[in-house]
Amino acid sequence: METFDAVIVGSGACGGWAAMELARSGFRVALVEAGSSVNPAHDFHHRWPYELPFHGQGQPGLLRKRYRGSTEFNYRLMIDDIENPYTTPDGMPFRWSRSRVLGGRTLHWGRVSDRMSDLEFHAASRDGYGDDWPVSYRDVAPYYSRVERFIGVSARAENLPQFPDGDFLPAMPLNCAETIFSAACGKLGFPVTQRRVAQLTRMLNNRPPCHYCGNCINGCDVGAMFSTVSSTLPEALRTGRVTLMCDTVVSAILMNAENRARGVRFIGRYNKQEGEIGARTVILAASSLENTRLMLNSQRGGLANSSGVLGHYLMDQVSGAGVSGFLPALKGAAIRNDDGKSSGLYIPNFINLGKQKETFIRGYAMSASGGAAQFPRFAVNHAGYGSSYKREIKRLYPAFARVWMSGGEMLARRENFVEIDPEVKDAWGIPVLRIHATHSDNDKRLYAHFHERAREVFHAAGGEELDAKAAMAPPGSLIHEVGTCRMGADPKTSVLNSYCQTHDVANLFVFGGGCFVSTGDKHPTLTMMALAARGCDFLTDKARKGEL
Secondary structure (H helix, E strand, O other): OOEEEEEEEOOOHHHHHHHHHHHHHHOEEEEEOOEOOOOHHHHHHOHHHOOOOOOOOOOOOOOHHHOOOOOOOHHHEOOOOOOOOEEOOOOOOOOOOOOOOOOOOHOOOEEOOOOOOOOOOOHHHHHHOOOOOOOOHHHHHHHHHHHHHHHOOOOOOEEEEEOOOOEOOOOOOHHHHHHHHHHHHHHHHOOOOEEEEEEOOOOOOOOOOOOOOOEEEEEOOOOOOOOOOHHHHHHHHOOOOEEEEEOOOEEEEEEEOOOOEEEEEEEEEEOOOOOEEEEEEEEEEOHHHHHHHHHHOOOOOOOOOOOOOOEEEOOOEEEOOOOEEEEEHHHHOOEEEEEEHHHEEEEOOEEEEEEEOOOOOEEEEEEEEEEEOOOOOOHHHOOOOOHHHHHHHHHHHHHHEEEEEEEEEOOOOOOOEEEEEEEEOOOOOOEEEEEEEEOOOOHHHHOOOOOHHHHHHHHHHHOOOOOOOOOOOOOOOOOEEEEEOOOOOOOHHHOEEEOEEEOOOOOOOOHHHHOOOOOOOOHHHHHHHHHHHHHHHHHHHHHHHOOO
């Protein structure tokens, strides 16, 4: 069995970053991915719906049954839910959208890249709920900058304490609908800016700027949006110190008699043959819940779980139906390529920033956009038939717009947790997760407050409502699941220290959203990557000193 300096499980945002950082530092790395490799030039393509067998909607039943949350364009990048099931108790739905492919969800993510602030890292000190993170903004800020400068984040500086600025490329311009919404926010006194996205507006690290083709969630073939395969992986492989192992399903972390990780056990995705990979350091960098699943499956009661909190404090972010309809000023306008870019308008949190004012704690952010898109989905709810119906849809097409919740803080609660299902296994015989998650009363009050503000924005923009039902989405719907492997200063109440190193096993690190103590109102990926970069610096320093 070959032994590496480090084995990294997962090739998404954090796994790709760790492979690059450690290989550049001289580590011999095995990067292990359960899914298949991809070739952007071949696997990411620009095609019109009429060129596909089912006009973009997918084979009847296939996407709903096997590839939830995907489209006919990108379902091959997603996970097969029949091969990879999970369970939930009756009446307690959780939507777990996953990928099993080289690069993971970086191939089709929303690219929103926000910094958290001390208002979130130390929220418990302000309102008394939960726990503070064991890091401050000052600790993480240099790593935010390091990641931003490498991946490229287009944005506009705003000098808002709750929404820290970063090292930005020029922002993407607003389209017509977004400009109307921006003016409406100005009338209401709401802060407003462009969404901060990991999408290039000028050349960076041999990657070209975005050409606004609108295929972001189908895989960016030119590498203008950040993904592992366009950015970190090429740099990692260039060192000559990375062995890439795709179609390799890790089933457990291997331990020795001295309570040290010695590698991982895997099962071949297609041949179902078992094997082992030896390593001096093990890094879990799959999704938040997959990392926890591996730890729960590796040892009775959970590996590195002397605290008893492994699996607990599961969070997503609060989301649900916003407000959609038409902007009269845009009716009958020329049809443009409005979904060619993905930035949109962003309304940073403006709730509970000082003294508590609302009936709920913490806050939320909103987004708004509109205009013509490849699929005018509102059309199915519009009455009509034939050529007159088509003319009316085209007249309304550039005017369709919506306001939605970009991220609302879901409170961390111990009773939201994951465990190993005692009966159900995946296609490789590995026990799956049973997920228990519900929204708190605070989450519900926060959502209700958002929905009223969304209607205010829409009305201030002169909008005509088409759908404004206040329908809160089940946990998991925003695909921002974090927690279950939280960090903390006290080993009795946390699994990881502030460097994402497990308290119990010195050479086991867990990168990703599992370490989150709270969700804040920001999209989590940039924080995940910054903490991974910080953890890599710590790991490298300890290894050089012989302290691992």
